[in-house]
Amino acid sequence: MSENKSTTAGVCPKIRLSSVSQSQARHHPVQIALTYRRLLIHSASGREWCKETAEKHYAEVESCREKSGTPQVPVVTRERLITVGCRGSVWTRGDLLVQPPILEANELVKYYRSREEPALDKLNLRVERGRIFTLLGRNGAGKTTFLRIASTQLLPTSGSLRVLGLDVVKEANAIRQKIAITPQEAKPLWTLNAIDHLILALMMRGVSHSAAAKKAREVIEALELTEFQKISSENLSGGLRQRILIAMTVASDVELMFLDEPTIGLDPIGRRRVWDELIRLKKEERRTIILTTHYMDEAEALSDDLALIERGKVLAKGTPAEVRSKHLVSKVRVDASAGFSADELAPYGRVTKAGNLLRLFVSERVAEEISRQALRRNASISVSPVTLDDVFVEIVGSRMEELDRDVERGADE
Numbered sequence: 473m474s475e476n477k478s479t480t481a482g483v484c485p486k487i488r489l490s491s492v493s494q495s496q497a498r499h500h501p502v503q504i505a506l507t508y509r510r511l512l513i514h515s516a517s518g519r520e521w522c523k524e525t526a527e528k529h530y531a532e533v534e535s536c537r538e539k540s541g542t543p544q545v546p547v548v549t550r551e552r553l554i555t556v557g558c559r560g561s562v563w564t565r566g567d568l569l570v571q572p573p574i575l576e577a578n579e580l581v582k583y584y585r586s587r588e589e590p591a592l593d594k595l596n597l598r599v600e601r602g603r604i605f606t607l608l609g610r611n612g613a614g615k616t617t618f619l620r621i622a623s624t625q626l627l628p629t630s631g632s633l634r635v636l637g638l639d640v641v642k643e644a645n646a647i648r649q650k651i652a653i654t655p656q657e658a659k660p661l662w663t664l665n666a667i668d669h670l671i672l673a674l675m676m677r678g679v680s681h682s683a684a685a686k687k688a689r690e691v692i693e694a695l696e697l698t699e700f701q702k703i704s705s706e707n708l709s710g711g712l713r714q715r716i717l718i719a720m721t722v723a724s725d726v727e728l729m730f731l732d733e734p735t736i737g738l739d740p741i742g743r744r745r746v747w748d749e750l751i752r753l754k755k756e757e758r759r760t761i762i763l764t765t766h767y768m769d770e771a772e773a774l775s776d777d778l779a780l781i782e783r784g785k786v787l788a789k790g791t792p793a794e795v796r797s798k799h800l801v802s803k804v805r806v807d808a809s810a811g812f813s814a815d816e817l818a819p820y821g822r823v824t825k826a827g828n829l830l831r832l833f834v835s836e837r838v839a840e841e842i843s844r845q846a847l848r849r850n851a852s853i854s855v856s857p858v859t860l861d862d863v864f865v866e867i868v869g870s871r872m873e874e875l876d877r878d879v880e881r882g883a884d885e
């Protein structure tokens with residue numbers, strides 16, 4: 473595919489694999505076969521049959537090559553990739569076969585008219601397909617603003633945001649066909665029951681009544697709403713109403729779903745049903761899910777990737793393990809109750825208050841030293857592994873201190 477290489481960026485412009493010609497395939501068969509294999513194996517995570525298909529295909533190509541020296545490489549079509557579990561467009565770049573990110577924000581800025589500070593401040597973010605991506609952040613960090621722009625409900629002030637390869641400002645209508653959203657604080661229609669809501673939502677997307685009714689029953693069962701499906705929403709509890717809203721998003725056959733604090737108000741069992749369904753949608757249907765939450769256990773249980781934002785800027789991003797290890801590298805949490813003062817612990821690290829406890833993150837060696845001191849003075853401490861919750865508090869806490877120092881410096885000058 474060298475004929476397609478861009479002279480400026482040094483990478484191939486985006487080419488749909490379905491448009492790779494037989495002559496390109498003949499010229500660069502091995503690259504295509506290799507990249508095809510790589511993608512299939514990559515997209516096959518958790519789906520053994522995909523991997524087998526990929527291996528079989530690759531073996532065929534290899535044996536052709538050995539026999540004739542001029543292999544017959546089948547042209548890889550988008551349809552074929554979809555059948556092996558890859559939703560959406562697939563493009564090549566150089567000799568690498570990639571799917572473009574499902575969402576890409578560049579220097580995204582949002583100012584609300586009534587506020588001086590931006591709600592989003594040159595935010596850069598990338599979400600890959602087929603993943604569950606979680607946005608974390610304190611109240612007012614900008615999560616909902618971001619989701620509302622990405623789901624074309626709100627216009628950005630500047631910067632760019634592409635969703636499914638489309639521009640949120642210029643191609644909003646096209647995006648709307650392909651996404652579903654459960655907004656924060658949405659309410660179902662009072663007089664309709666769960667079944668009505670789902671059928672209505674699906675028929676508005678062009679699904680026939682019978683197909684919509686079948687899908688509605690499936691989703692209602694998956695989210696354990698069967699018992700309540702015929703009760704109008706005005707007579708349901710808050711948590712059950714929230715489950716109807718989630719069900720409406722889950723039922724739609726869209727590639728990308730946005731869920732803004734979806735499990736707020738749900739009981740622990742209801743939350744787990746929702747988690748199971750979201751994980752199933754990702755694994756079995758290759759959906760991409762972007763959600764926000766304040767529950768760190770939820771972020772930990774669901775996220776393939778996450779970003780922590782504060783005042784409209786990304787403070788940390790990556791897989792939960794990456795974020796944890798990058799920001800609290802090889803540390804453990806020490807909680808000291810009575811017997812230590814904050815000043816005594818301060819030389820070991822940043823001390824924060826957690827209820828009646830003094831909390832700090834230290835290496836295992838330092839934790840041992842503090843334990844010995846605690847034994848000597850008959851004080852009690854507890855040592856435990858770092859959680860995502862700790863990482864959140866630590867990153868945001870450090871950032872707040874930094875901002876406070878900047879303000880103080882500004883005042884001194």
Ligand code: ATP
Pocket residue numbers: 584585586587591609610611612613614615616617618656
């Ligand atoms: P939460 O976790 O509380 O839902 P969030 O991270 O979703 O918070 P946003 O709702 O995006 O935060 O708000 C970001 C900032 O923009 C906040 O300071 C908020 O006060 C402000 N804001 C949000 N909506 C508006 C609006 N319609 N007009 C003016 N300011 C707004």
